[in-house]
Amino acid sequence: MKMYKFVMPEIIFGNGSIRRVGESCVRLGAQNVFIVTDPGVIKAGWLEPVIESCKHAGLTYSIFSDFTTNPKDYEVEKGAKEYMASECDAIVGVGGGSSIDVAKAIAIVATNGGKIHDYEGVDKIKRPLPPLIMVPTTAGSGSEVSQFSIILNSEHQIKMTIISKSLIPDIAIIDPETLVTKDRLLTATTGLDVLTHGIEAYVSIAATPLTDVHALHSIKLVANYLRPSVASKTNMDAKEKMAMASLQAGLAFSNAILGAVHAISHAIGGRFLLPHGDVNAILLPHVIEYNYISAPEKFLHIAEILYPHKNGISTVNAGDLIVAYIRKLQDDIGAPKRLRDFGLAEEDADIISRYALEDACMITNPRDLTKEDIKAIFLQAL
Ligand SMILES: [Fe+2]
Numbered sequence: 011m012k013m014y015k016f017v018m019p020e021i022i023f024g025n026g027s028i029r030r031v032g033e034s035c036v037r038l039g040a041q042n043v044f045i046v047t048d049p050g051v052i053k054a055g056w057l058e059p060v061i062e063s064c065k066h067a068g069l070t071y072s073i074f075s076d077f078t079t080n081p082k083d084y085e086v087e088k089g090a091k092e093y094m095a096s097e098c099d100a101i102v103g104v105g106g107g108s109s110i111d112v113a114k115a116i117a118i119v120a121t122n123g124g125k126i127h128d129y130e131g132v133d134k135i136k137r138p139l140p141p142l143i144m145v146p147t148t149a150g151s152g153s154e155v156s157q158f159s160i161i162l163n164s165e166h167q168i169k170m171t172i173i174s175k176s177l178i179p180d181i182a183i184i185d186p187e188t189l190v191t192k193d194r195l196l197t198a199t200t201g202l203d204v205l206t207h208g209i210e211a212y213v214s215i216a217a218t219p220l221t222d223v224h225a226l227h228s229i230k231l232v233a234n235y236l237r238p239s240v241a242s243k244t245n246m247d248a249k250e251k252m253a254m255a256s257l258q259a260g261l262a263f264s265n266a267i268l269g270a271v272h273a274i275s276h277a278i279g280g281r282f283l284l285p286h287g288d289v290n291a292i293l294l295p296h297v298i299e300y301n302y303i304s305a306p307e308k309f310l311h312i313a314e315i316l317y318p319h320k321n322g323i324s325t326v327n328a329g330d331l332i333v334a335y336i337r338k339l340q341d342d343i344g345a346p347k348r349l350r351d352f353g354l355a356e357e358d359a360d361i362i363s364r365y366a367l368e369d370a371c372m373i374t375n376p377r378d379l380t381k382e383d384i385k386a387i388f389l390q391a392l
Pocket of ligand 1: 151203206207272286290
């Protein structure tokens with residue numbers, strides 16, 4: 011029998027849970043918290059309830075928001091300096107994947123020293139991190155429950171993947187109400203990122219029965235609720251279901267890791283500073299077409315979830331059905347479909363395939379890829 015390991019933080023899920031940040035920090039022994047959030051979150055009004063709950067719990071706080079999407083190494087180093095100068099004793103990340111990844115990376119550098127580059131790869135963190143509380147405001151990245159942090163190496167324009175059990179936050183607070191301020195395109199592309207997490211985790215060579223249950227349920231939730239969530243900012247039922255989809259996909263991929271979509275997406279996102287969800291949304295059907303022969307039974311299960319009332323689904327047609335489903339979903343929700351719309355061109359194929367081949371997410375892809383295979387996928391997605 012194979013041995014399984016499954017890691018996850020304490021999870022607080024529900025409308026209004028963002029007001030639990032202060033008491034959650036106190037439970038972890040914090041007195042002075044370092045809040046990492048981005049200007050968009052502040053503008054949307056989600057920093058206020060966090061600050062109120064900290065004040066209510068008797069905590070003092072500092073705020074760091076001096077970073078950008080696809081967060082950079084030098085922004086992490088600035089944040090780590092500010093954290094140390096502030097003498098805070100816990101870190102709260104509030105926002106999308108960028109805010110949470112920066113919060114984690116600041117924790118690494120502040121307690122382990124050196125530069126964030128020293129921790130690229132698997133299990134390089136040696137000293138314990140301060141208490142981490144993460145509050146996602148996009149149903150997408152899954153970083154609030156994952157052992158990942160993705161930071162851009164600004165000199166080489168490559169996304170560094172840092173994987174360590176130390177990066178699993180102590181508490182993840184998931185409040186579906188925060189999703190009502192997302193615009194339509196962000197809802198669509200982050201939702202397709204969730205679908206990508208579910209599918210890549212399910213077909214990963216590191217998948218286990220413990221990750222499969224979360225991966226499959228996240229796929230089902232996206233199939234049923236992404237369209238209504240994109241259609242209405244105030245459909246709370248759809249927002250709650252998409253928040254749960256994001257959470258379950260995050261639990262699945264944190265433990266089963268990902269695959270070629272994320273490996274290629276990291277290479278493209280690092281080089282051209284493009285939004286993660288948009289790039290994944292474009293690559294997903296092309297990678298499924300390539301990966302299909304590696305796990306026809308698993309793709310059959312996915313097709314059965316996407317087409318619950320259809321007869322005659324088999325391992326022969328499941329791959330084509332999944333790809334057709336995703337293309338229709340992209341059309342319905344207005345998601346991008348071509349890399350060339352973001353300014354990419356044929357001459358970029360070589361460098362992207364070189365970097366993608368070395369990405370940590372490629373290791374768990376169910377089908378082997380050569381540089382030429384990646385190039386072919388890139389050109390199809392162009
Ligand atoms: Fe992702």
